[in-house]
Amino acid sequence: MSKFLSSKYAALEPYTPGEQPKTQVLTKLNTNESPFPPAPEVVEAAAKAAESLQLYPDPDCTELRRAIASAQGVDPDEVICSNGSDETLYFAFMAYCDGGRPAVFPAISYGFYPVFAEINGVACRQIPLKDDFSIDPADYYDAEGTIFIANPNAPTGIPLSLDQIEDILRHNPDNVVVIDEAYVDFGTESAVPLVSRYDNLLVVQTFSKSRSLAGMRLGYGIGSRELIADLNALRFSTNPYNLDRIAIAAGTASLEHDEINREHCRMIMENRAYTVEKLREMGFEMTDSTANFIFVRHPELHGSELFSRLRERGVIIRHWDKPDLADYNRITIGSCEQMDILLREVRDILAGRQ
Ligand code: PMP
Numbered sequence: 001m002s003k004f005l006s007s008k009y010a011a012l013e014p015y016t017p018g019e020q021p022k023t024q025v026l027t028k029l030n031t032n033e034s035p036f037p038p039a040p041e042v043v044e045a046a047a048k049a050a051e052s053l054q055l056y057p058d059p060d061c062t063e064l065r066r067a068i069a070s071a072q073g074v075d076p077d078e079v080i081c082s083n084g085s086d087e088t089l090y091f092a093f094m095a096y097c098d099g100g101r102p103a104v105f106p107a108i109s110y111g112f113y114p115v116f117a118e119i120n121g122v123a124c125r126q127i128p129l130k131d132d133f134s135i136d137p138a139d140y141y142d143a144e145g146t147i148f149i150a151n152p153n154a155p156t157g158i159p160l161s162l163d164q165i166e167d168i169l170r171h172n173p174d175n176v177v178v179i180d181e182a183y184v185d186f187g188t189e190s191a192v193p194l195v196s197r198y199d200n201l202l203v204v205q206t207f208s209k210s211r212s213l214a215g216m217r218l219g220y221g222i223g224s225r226e227l228i229a230d231l232n233a234l235r236f237s238t239n240p241y242n243l244d245r246i247a248i249a250a251g252t253a254s255l256e257h258d259e260i261n262r263e264h265c266r267m268i269m270e271n272r273a274y275t276v277e278k279l280r281e282m283g284f285e286m287t288d289s290t291a292n293f294i295f296v297r298h299p300e301l302h303g304s305e306l307f308s309r310l311r312e313r314g315v316i317i318r319h320w321d322k323p324d325l326a327d328y329n330r331i332t333i334g335s336c337e338q339m340d341i342l343l344r345e346v347r348d349i350l351a352g353r354q
Contacts, residue, residue, distance in 0.1 A: 008121065015115045018318055026314035027334070027341045032183070032293050034212040035334035036264045039257045042213070042250050049249035057248055059240040064248045067255040068220055072192050077225045080232055081251075083242045085182055085206035085219025090116055091231045092146070092202055092221070096176040097122040102145040106135055108324055110154050110180065129156075133287050133295075137164045141171035150180040152188045155318070155330040157289025159188040169198045176227070178202045183291035185210035185265050186272070192222055199224045202231075209292055211254045211261045218243065218251045268292050272333045278343050282350060297327045300353065306346070313345045 001010065018031035037043075061081040069076040082088040093116040097103045102123040105113045117124045127139045133156045140147055147168065152159040160168075169177050177200055179191045184205065191203050202223040208214040221231060235242060243251075254261065272294065276286065279296060286296040297303060303326050307319035318330040331342065 009119070012118055013115065015112045019316060021316065027338050028316050029332040029334055029338065029342060030316040030318045030330075031214075032209055032291070032332045033214045034209060034264060034268070034292070035338055036212050036267075038212040038250070038254060039260045041257050042253045045249040045253035046216075046246045049245040052245060055245070057241055057243060057245040059236075061243050061248055064243070064251045065220075067252045068222075071255050071258065072222060074192065074195060074222055075225070078195060078222055078228055080221045080228050080235065081243050081248075082219045082221065082235070083239075083247075084208065084217040085180070085204045085221075086112060087242060088202075088204050088219055088221040088231065089113075089148070089178070089180060091234045092148075092176070092178050092204070093117060093120050093122070094234050095230045096146040096178075099123075101175075103148060104140065104143045104145040104175075105148040106150075106153060108133065108153070108156065109148070110150050110182075111320075113148050129153075134158050135160055135164075137167045137171075140168045140177075143172055143175050146175060147172060147177045148180065149177070150182065151191070152183050152186075152289065152291045154183065154291065155293065155320075155325070155328075156287045156295050157183070157291040157293060158287050159290045162189045162191060162194070165191045166194060166198075169194065169201055172200060174200075176200050176202060178204060181205045183209055183293075185261075186269055186292045187290035195222055195224065199226065202227050207251055207254060210265050211258075212264065213250060213254060216247050216250050218247050265292075267335075268333050271336055271339050274336075275331070275333060275339045275343065279346070282346060293330050293332045295328055295330050297329070298350075301350065303327050303329045306349070309349045310342075310345055313348075315342055315345050317342075 064081055065076040065079045068079050097120060102125045103117040104125045107126040107128045114124055125145055130136055165179060181190055181203055184190050195201055202221055204221050207218040284296045284298050286294050289295060303319050306329055307317055310317055
């Protein structure tokens with residue numbers, strides 16, 4: 001830290017992204033990326049957009065917002081596009097939390113929430129999960145703060161039903177409820193259809209997981225016109241050109257060819273069922289994940305040991321050195337080939353311990 005850094009950031013603990021190895025890695029299952037590349041039409045649209053990079057992009061992302069609105073059955077004025085969904089989440093922390101309105105979220109959830117709260121100088125109220133890692137909607141009634149819930153939750157992968165989300169919304173007419181649907185397309189019901197009935201709902205989605213565009217940094221929020229106008233005021237006060245020309249073109253093309261994305265999601269869900277079955281046969285315990293990752297532990301193998309033994313063998317998964325999570329690992333669901341490599345290495349590691 002330099003001597004010039006504002007004292008308000010001196011204690012900031014930045015978010016730690018999952019490792020992006022610089023060297024060749026056999027099997028990367030640590031950051032919930034898609035194992036499939038984007039459709040060729042998406043790559044072509046990106047290349048075409050690159051021919052006009054001397055020009056600023058459309059600050060209203062008109063074309064992309066229209067495509068998102070039509071895919072989601074909402075009005076373009078109910079959509080904000082952002083540089084990854086992280087940026088929409090950040091705007092929501094900025095817009096809807098303050099000294100009198102803490103951020104309220106599950107004690108085990110996306111690691112960026114406490115960081116966004118900290119950088120905005122707002123308090124966090126972190127609500128414990130139930131013993132089985134699920135969320136009890138009643139814990140969020142009359143929250144007296146802005147609620148952030150990842151659905152399905154991360155890193156547990158456990159979803160809330162639409163009825164449970166609606167229950168939380170109904171009990172918080174005066175609080176904004178942000179539903180972070182980064183992993184919704186792998187088997188969870190989206191809350192977007194509730195937007196027309198609840199002016200306190202903001203749904204956040206991303207192109208990073210189910211649409212194979214993590215490298216593009218493309219996300220969006222869906223909410224009432226008024227909520228979207230708030231977020232746009234912050235966007236235009238920080239970075240009105242938050243999406244570049246390539247991202248706008250790639251995102252639009254991705255929605256125009258969404259069948260392939262859906263097919264990829266279906267394959268990932270199949271691979272998840274297969275991996276769960278095989279890991280259970282080896283004695284692993286896990287939550288019922290509806291995400292493109294699973295959250296697993298083995299009674300005889302500590303999470304950190306499995307993590308480092310797999311790493312030595314070129315398979316990277318995610319481990320957190322935190323008391324509630326240390327027994328566990330989060331494993332991204334990749335291609336069949338990747339899952340077979342994982343299963344082979346895990347089997348080998350367990351056999352070596354006998
Ligand atoms: N929400 C959750 C729960 C996530 O795990 C992630 C991915 N790290 C994000 C949001 C942000 O994804 P992106 O910025 O790539 O859209």
